[in-house]
Amino acid sequence: MEMKKVTAFAPATVANVSCGFDILGFAVDSLGDRVTVSLNDTNEIRVTRIEGDNGKLPLAIDKNTCGVAVNAMLKAMDFKGGVDIELYKGLPLGSGMGSSAASAVAALVATNRLLGNPFEKAALLPFAIESERVACGAGHADNVSPALLGGFVLIRDYHPLDVIPLNVPRGLYCTLVHPHLVLNTADSRSVLKQHVSLKDATTQSGNIAGLVAGLYQEDMELISRSLNDVIAEPSRSILIPGYEEMKEAIKTAGALGCGISGSGPTLFILSPTEEIAWEVSRRSQAVYEKVGLPIDVYVSAINTRGAYVVEEKK
Structure with a gap:
């Protein structure tokens, strides 16, 4: 096998x-x-x-998500050779934008190409899930799946793994608001209720079904009605200054709705057009200027491509 370098990119996720x-x-x-x-x-x-x-991530392969993911992949194919990994972080740590997932997925896609594509793209998911155990203590797939496959993704079950790509409505845009504070996933999970009422479970189930239906029907009003979390957001929102004020500020801008991205502190706002996405970004900035907390704001279409190889060098 020729010695060469392969570089891959994996996107941020909500x-x-x-x-x-x-x-x-x-x-x-x-x-x-x-x-x-x-x-x-x-x-x-x-x-x-x-x-x-900023020197915060470990180089040890059993503690770095890139190393864990690649190690799992190479063990599965009984590969005995060595691989060097160089990571270039474009995402802030602890941001709620799938930072650890993006690193692991990019490493897997690059290594897969380096070794002649022994795996189909979707078959890399179990290795990426293993890396999330290092990042947050549990093998979640709701970041690694869209980072790898792109678009909207539903994880129907883990045993066995059943990941379902969903439709992405035309014109849908996302605004990401990243306050300059760090929330660890473990801390965000610690505030969650351990028991959910039957009423809340029913409401949440209806909203999930409505959101999936809205995506397929490209029904923006249905998507908007369904973007309501009665389980995690009530507890987690108190950890994020300015969230309630921002939620109120975007109501009249035409946005479909907003929520906490992952475990936070990044917030996401879905809009039916790019123009509205930029308007809610301006309103969010105005809110956080009053709160006195610096933020980064990004406006983006939904990425339907997922992770991909950027460059190959012999």
Whole structure:
């Protein structure tokens, strides 16, 4: 096998999508991580370089999501050679934008190409899920699935894994609002109720079904009515300053709705047009100027491509 380098990109993602706690996610454009992989002659997997993390991420392959994902993949194919991994972070850590998932997925897509594409794209998912156990203590798929496959994704079940790509309505846009604070997934999960009432479970189920139906019917009003989380958001929103004020500010702008991206602190707003997506971004900025908390704002179409190879070098 020729010695070469392959670089892949994997996008940021929004998990949960309000009512779809742990079972829904979608990918966004432009924002994401890049990973470059190459063969080495040591018969070891090594994370040799990380940029953009301010020195916070570990190089050890059993603690780095790239290393865990690639190691799982190589074990599955009984590959005995060595691979060097270089990670270039484009996503902030602890942001709720699927940072750990993007790193792992980009590493898998790059390594798969490096080794001659032994796996179909969707077959890489179990390896990516393994990497999430290192990042957040559990093997969730609601970030890694859309990062890999693109678009909206439903995780119907884990045993066995049943991941279903959903329709992406034409014209749908997302605004991401990232307050400059860090929320660990473990902390965000610690505030969740351990028991859910029958009333809330019924309401949540109806909203999930409505959101999926709205995506397929391209019914923006139905999507809007369904973007309501009665289980996680009431507890998690208190951890994010300015959220309720922003939610109120965008009501008259024509947005479909908003929610907490993953475990936060990033917030997402879905809009039926790009123009509205930019308007709610301006309103969000005005809210956070009053709150006194710096934010980053991104406007993006829904990414239907997912992760892909950027460059190959011999």
